[in-house]
Amino acid sequence: MRKLTIDGREIEVAEGTTVIAAARALGIDIPHFCWHPELSVAANCRMCLVEVEKQPKLQPSCQLEAADGMVVHTDTPKVREARRAMMEYLLLNHPVDCPICDQAGECKLQDYYMLYDLKASRLWSEEGKVRKRKRAIFGPHVIYDAERCVMCTRCVRFCAEVVRDPVLIEVHRGDHSEIAVAPGRTLDHAYSLMTAHVCPVGALTSRDFRFQCRVWFLASTPTICPGCATGCNAFLDHHRGEAFRLRPRENPALNRSWLCDDGVLAFRLHNDHRLTAPELGRGDDARPVAWDEALAEAATLLRKVPKTQRAAVLSAEHSCEENWALAAFAREALGVERFFVTGRTAGTADDLLRHADKNPNRAGVRSMLGAEPEPLERLVDEATAGSIRGAVALGAAAATQGPAAAAGLLRLEALVSIAPRRGPLPEAAHVRLPSPSFAETAGTYVNARGQAQEFPQAMSPRGEALEVPDLLARLARRLDLGLPFRSAADVRAAVAPRLPRPAAEGGAP
Amino acid sequence: MNAFFVWMTVAKIVAFVLFILTGGALMVWVERRLSAMMQDRVGPHRANLGRFRLWGLIHILADGLKMMVKEDFIPRRADRLLHALAPILAFFPVVVTFAVVPFGPTLDFAHLGAVNHEGPLFSGPWATTLQVATIDVGLLFVLAIAGTGVVGAVLAGAASDNRFSLLGSLRAASQMISYEVTLGASLVGCILVFGTLRIEQMVLWQHQHVWGILVQPLAFLLFLVAGIAESKRVPFDLPEGESEIVAGYFLEYSGMKFAMFFLGELMEIVVLAILLTVFFLGGWDVPFLFADGLHVDLPFLDTWVWNWPHGVVVLVQLLGFTVKVGAMVFLQMALRWTLPRFRYDQLMDLGWKVLLPLSLGNIAVTAVVLAALR
Amino acid sequence: MEEYREEELVLPADPMVLNMGPSHPAMHGTVRCVLRLDGEQVVDCDVQIGYLHRGFEKECEAGTWTQVFPYTDRLNYASPLLNNIGYALAVEKLLGITVPPRCQYLRVILGEVARICDHCVCNAAMAMELGAFTVFLYLVKAREWLFELLEEVTGARVTHSFCRIGGLRHDLPEGFDERLRAALQKTLAAVEDSEKLLLRNRVFMDRTMDVGAISPERALAYGWTGPCLRSTGVAYDVRKIHPYLVYDQFDFDIPVGSRGDNYDRFVVRLEEIRQSARIIDQALRRLPDGPIAVPDDLGVILPDKLQTYTTIERTIQHFKIVTEGIQVPAGEVYSYTEAANGELGFYIVSTGGGRPHKCRVRPPCFANLQALPELVRGRLLPDIIPTFGSINMIGGECDR
């Protein structure tokens, strides 16, 4: 252990800890561009210079290992002047791009200028500034502006150290140095958007988010990435009912500071193909109706089917609460004995974050049902055979696809779909009831590791969508059937004991 | 009772009614225009017939049209009959008062071009008085009719089912009854001096002697104040008091019913101006002008006579009458745009404790002086 | 003959309840007085406010510190600049900055012009409600001349939004001082006309003298400030007692009344117009040169436009101030100024950052208005009108 003093406060840190990390532990924020807690130390931005007693020159605190008896000052005139000079230097060739730069509002250059510089430019003309590449397309998701780049090399180190795919390199020297894609490559690995995320300035930006919304309008809500069974912790950035991006939320035990591209873009599950009003009819006969009419039709259809031929489809895309509510409704009210599960089809996996199961809550469905649900193919088979004639289905995705599956589903005489968006299951349904998206409801996911993670509601449901327990309660009333829950609190209370042990650390926000 | 008399009476009635209606409407314009000038404003000038704006005179037409087509609103719980009756009762007395007012001497159609040596009130087969009705008790008639004006205001407020209106009508009743006393009492001095109740005789007395204002200055002032109070205008507009009781007794009136109150009030100005002229300013009398022409009779100078034909003399006298009435109208309007409003208790104090004693004192002094002179 | 006591002769009657307002010609700025009348005599008066409530204080929390200025325009809409100045001074106090001398002088000049406007309107309305319509028009015309000048300086007649935290939006236009002097001359002439028409007129004196009178003790107990308090004889004027801006450098007097009645309030306001004109005259003569805002390097005021267009440094500063607001350190402050109606206080709380955590207004007329029932109880219905007028309740300020 090393004991040192930073700004008059003592702290004891483990051997090998840098001064900047020690200061951070004390709550002292030392400005920095190139340093990132998850990446190696480059010490090239020189923003984190601090004054250490008995050392004549200012020291880069990101590189300086804490030593016993070290006395560090982070806010002396000398340090302030160094930071001011550093900012002036960084802004020397910076273009006047704030109006068109997406980073404006979350840009470290802006923040540090306001905190440590605030002086007018001494360069009275833009003509003298070094001109570099602008709008260089690095890959499918990322765009690069060399003029804005401060050459901190975070992106280079991220690709090399975290993804282990050194696709980004530094080229040229001095004023003219910039980041480039390695010859013959594009920035197309599965974590390319993280380069834009680690970029402290507006050099690397997301092509998807580009010009969509100014960041200062965005509200952030902590959430769990709904993209796969890893259950990465994230922030959902949204504005006026529209989601714009997911950002990684630090969880050292799970996703550290990262999120894959699919995860960042998983916000689209909230925006796209939404079902906002109850609908009746299949295909061309589809028409939006009022809730009363939809529920009455659903009740009529379900009544026609004898109990033994009814089934319920749970969804691995949906939270434990929604699945439990449906399971309880189906079992207690409808007398269903056959439970199936649907979800998005499996995809690629890697050893960093991505999981092959692209559904966030398959483990949760199992816990809620208390048994292994049958796969959707079997429902299709039995529907084709006529042994199951009616079903209540949660979720939009169909785990089995293809013409045979579609035909099988169409054989069902009563298919009531509860889904936030359009998809194969709702399309095959007689009645479509809109439910909230992952961002519009609070809930719990259980990831592939068996960690249960709660997330709060970020927005109110779009259109006429109703929370699933609420929706089921109305349907039960239509059917004159009793329900084992009366409120959201009942559902939460019922779900809690069925959950596996919560994540050890940082799982629940 | 010959045909000429009948036709002349009919003609005078028609002329008077026309004069009243157009005059009342004109007064709207005069009031707005004068006040604008006093208050550094422009006043009405917008309404036009194509390119003709005529200094805003066309607003009279526009206003009239608007009043006629406006919804006649009656509050749900109002007394419909009394609500409709009230404006008529308020309007009627004002019109009738005009009947006994002489606005000129006698006019003889037979001698329009000749010099008249018979005096202003001669009678001949083709002569007619410039007065709708010559009544023996003309002055009492005026006072009696003016006194009924309060009925309309009271009914309007009481029938409207509005508390502000009710307050307005209560104020109107007490105010008008209080000032009615002064109004009458201030004229008693004139009656004593002129020795008659016939209005045309009163004018004649002034024509022959001296204007009433010179022998009864206090009575003039009292009559003016009481008259303004009777016509419910600033500073005595308590029954309306738009900033206190919104619009008082006619708060719930609109369209033509409102117009009747409105026009009635404006014509009351004219009535008051005419009465002031008749009682105190010599009516149609023009200084130095006699029935046969101009008599300039100044001290140290010879009397200089210039005979004018009868028609010209009457015309000039009519003009003189009009000028005096105009001046009195102007005076009332200027007062209105100068003074703030009284408060109810102050109004009552003024009426009963100041004006009434003064008018009674005036009667006593006049009587004593007259007796001494006799 | 049977003897009756006097009260037995009075017919028993219940008091009449009369709703004066919220829609009533004299209740400018919707306020409602529920009156209980015995004939015309006011038995009781219950003042009900809130008809113009716009959630000012809550709205402030949603915007940046700068975005509050348009809201302050709508507090006392008869003198918006004084509210602007009051709010700017409050935030500057919390920031711990002082604006340059020229800005202080300009604020004094424009603030006093606004005060003259306010007093003109108040007295005009009071006169009109007493039936003296001509006085109303003379005084409103006088205000019109000043409004034209204010429009020339600020760009809008009423909703100026002219002050900025740390300065002003513009400097005075060319030749403004001569035009202002000329307009003041005309305004004072109009004030003189209205004095001739009213001050010694017996009808006016009867209507206002000893009507709505209040003792200094009661006025202080009610929290009265401004011309209303001064009419009772208490010479409390924030500009003198706790000078702010550069008010301590001017030679001006505080007119006070002796009885605290409507007449005194009317005359005190007329006199204050003269005193304000004196202040303006002195300030115009001594107006120093210099910047009208704090230096750009403080990060409080939006930087120079040309530099914003061409240099990244100022562009960043501009962006940060616009999007995040001026960074005001955590803390709370109560700042008070002499607005036209009295002491206008802003109690603002910052938790750090660009948005107010709380912005509470102490509107002078709220305190003044609560004395109305006491002032009119036992008097006649028409007395409410001038009393209410002389208190100068402004709905926008009272209800917020």
Add this chain to the structure above:
Amino acid sequence: MPYVVRRPDRNLWEQSYVPETVRGLGVTLRHFFRNVFGRRDTVTLLYPEQRRPYPPRFRGLHRLTQRDDGAPRCTACLCCQTACPAECIHIVAGEYPPEHPLAHVEKYPVEFWIDELRCVSCGLCVEACPCDAIRMDTGLHPRPVEARPHLIYERNLLLSISDTAGNVHTANPRKK
């Protein structure tokens, strides 16, 4: 120094009503005759025949300034939308395609709506613009319209409005 304002003694002069009334009449009649013969004190403007020129700082309807090539100066940075306390500005940003002559500007407003009915004319948007793209120096005020949408001004209309001198360009010296 505090001084006590005058209260007139109520002697016969005031108490008899008449002299002060006459004095008051003097004031109103002075105004009357001055106005009848010369109309010197009237401040009323006979709008719309007479118009007082708005001062240069008058905050009127908005306009969007143009670049030299006629494209909008605005880069859709949304500062004005952020600064607007009335939330009357709505902008949708877009990107110039790479082959576009203005591709180096990258960003432009695809849509730019100002709801002039919601606008409180505070001028904060003009102040907030870092490009001198939005101005209120048009000297115009919202006109009466028959339907609310008529006062929701869109991009091209705003671009076409000039300032009082007929100028549609900007004071922003930047070429980019």
